[in-house]
Amino acid sequence: MPACRLEAGATSQVDSFEDNVMTSSTHPIEQEELMAYLDGELPVERAARVADHLEQCAECRARAAEFRALSERLTDWQLEPAPHSLTERVAGAASVVQLNPPATAAPLPPQPRPRIFGLPRWVWATAGAACLVLLIVVVSVPTYHRDRDLVFLAPGQSPAPGQMATAPEPAPTPPAAESVDRLIGKAAGAGGGGAESPVVTGPMIARTASLTLLTRDFEKTRAGLEDVVRRHRGYDAQLTVSSESGSARTLSASFRVPADQLDAAISEIKQLAHVQQESQGGEEVTEQYVDLTARLSNARRTEQTLLDLLANRTGKLSDVLEVEQELARVREEIEHMEAELKNLQNRVSFATLQVELHEEYKAELEMAPSLGRRLWNAVVAGFRTAADSMVGLALFLLNVGPLLLLWALILFWPARYVWRRVRAARARK
Amino acid sequence: MLTDEQLMLEFQRGSKEAFTELFGRYREPIYGYFRRRLADAARAEELAQETFVAVLRAVARYEPRALFRTYLYGIALLQLAAERRRTAHRESSLEPAAADPPAPGNTEAEVGVRQALGKLAPEDREVLMLREYEQLSYAEIAALQRVPINTVRSRLFRARRALKELLASPRAASGG
Secondary structure: OOOOOOOOOOOOHHHHHHHHOOOOOOOOOOHHHHHHHHHOOOOHHHHHHHHHHHHHOHHHHHHHHHHHHHHHHHOOOOOOOOOHHHHHHHHHHHHHOOOOOHHHOOOOOOOOOOEEOOEEHHHHHHHHHHHHHHHHHHHHHHHHOOOOOOOOOOOOOOOOOOOOOOOOOOOOOOOOOOOHHHHHHHHHHHOOOOOOOOOOOOOOEEEEEEEEEEEOOHHHHHHHHHHHHHHOOOEEEEEEEEEOOOOOEEEEEEEEEEHHHHHHHHHHHHOOOEEEEEEEEEEEOHHHHHHHHHHHHHHHHHHHHHHHHHHHOOOOHHHHHHHHHHHHHHHHHHHHHHHHHHHHHHHHHEEEEEEEEEEOOHHHHOOOOOHHHHHHHHHHHHHHHHHHHHHHHHHHHHHHHHHHHHHHHHHHHHHHHHHHHHHHHHHHO | OOOHHHHHHHHHOOOHHHHHHHHHHHHHHHHHHHHHHOOOHHHHHHHHHHHHHHHHHOHHHOOOOOOHHHHHHHHHHHHHHHHHHHHHOOOOOOOOOOOOOOOOOOOHHHHHHHHHHHOOOHHHHHHHHHHHOOOOOHHHHHHHHOOOHHHHHHHHHHHHHHHHHHHHOOOOOOOO
């Protein structure tokens, strides 16, 4: 039997190492391998060789016996059996455990969601909602912002040659005193009596009238209007026609008709179309007129005085120049006043008639709008309502949103904490 | 007889008896695992319970990828590690059960074994105990400890050698 060169009584690490290493020539088995053999952990062939060797090597058999004895020793440490409470508690836990239904022991793979034409359903839902919103917006926005196309016509009709009653010019009165200033002062003082215009027989009234008409036949009514005005020896001062895209036209005109013809003209016009609104007024301008004429005559007297001064007194050149300057100023004043007077007279003699002519809106033309028209109106109204409600919702969200957000943030973490506790408590049961 | 894995699958399909059988097989080993490594018997029982409850909770997800035994002891090891972390700042000694005063039931031999075990290096001791008491194979121990099998083997050899000497030292060293 080959001797196993094993050191005896080795305790140190180094000795243990030497103990383990055996020269291959004398001993093919290492102690660790022997241990593994005893544990049943060697591959089959190796185990067979170790078994063979063991039959022959007493030392190794002794070593093996030591290993076994050690394992025996370790079994001295015996434990009491597991307490019954353990079994009970585990059994209790087992009775409430949720088991999968037999058919689905493994989690099912997520079902492919039903798809429509290759796109998931949510895509279609979102697209549909977006289209609807777009439709509402497109239909409703134009009714919110209607551009009014203005069509200006040339205020073209030349005033019909109405005969204008003109007031005769007041006759200049003869001048009085010596120096320019004294003259003017005197002339102003002497002014006052103004029985100049023979037209002022009673109170002077500048008459105005206003009519709002509604017609179905726009052109015909307009022609009628102009005809009436012409026949009554009036003229139009201003004419505007505006037309909203599509349908209703509006005519806005300012006519002048002789004051005594005004009533006749109005009554004729009222026959042309449906009168929505009518008003008349008069402004009394007597005082203005009288005042104006007085001032005018004063100014004329002053003018004459100055002219006489120039003609009669040939003083220094500077004096002459001064007079001429004054004369120019007075003449300018005279012209202004004359123009104002004419205007006043004109207003009195010619009344101003404002006419507004509306074309009947197509929806109102037929007393009973057609079914189609009513349906369309309903559609438009419906879309507008929808658009309004959307706007309302958006406003509401904008109003309430920040507040909700604030409180959601404040309450988020406490809520999450509580939720987790609840969930954990539930899971433990 | 069904394997552990088959029993788990049966339990997954709804058979409570399968779990009862499985529990019967591992009740003592798992309890012993904790009992030998913790000083407190009540705590050992609780952890054993927790181990089985963890298996119950995870039954829906169970897949027989490895041995059930490895799976079960893996859970137990995690429980033990967590327990040790919890008690680390409370107790200075980590020696399992060796610090227990001899209880009435303990024989002198048992006390000697426990004391000797207590003196081993921790990883050597653990490998030895898993081998001798839990009866795990080298491969299972390697999987649990996440070390190569050769490391398991050498640690085991070292542990056995050291233990032999510790147990032999009260007596005069015998000649070889």
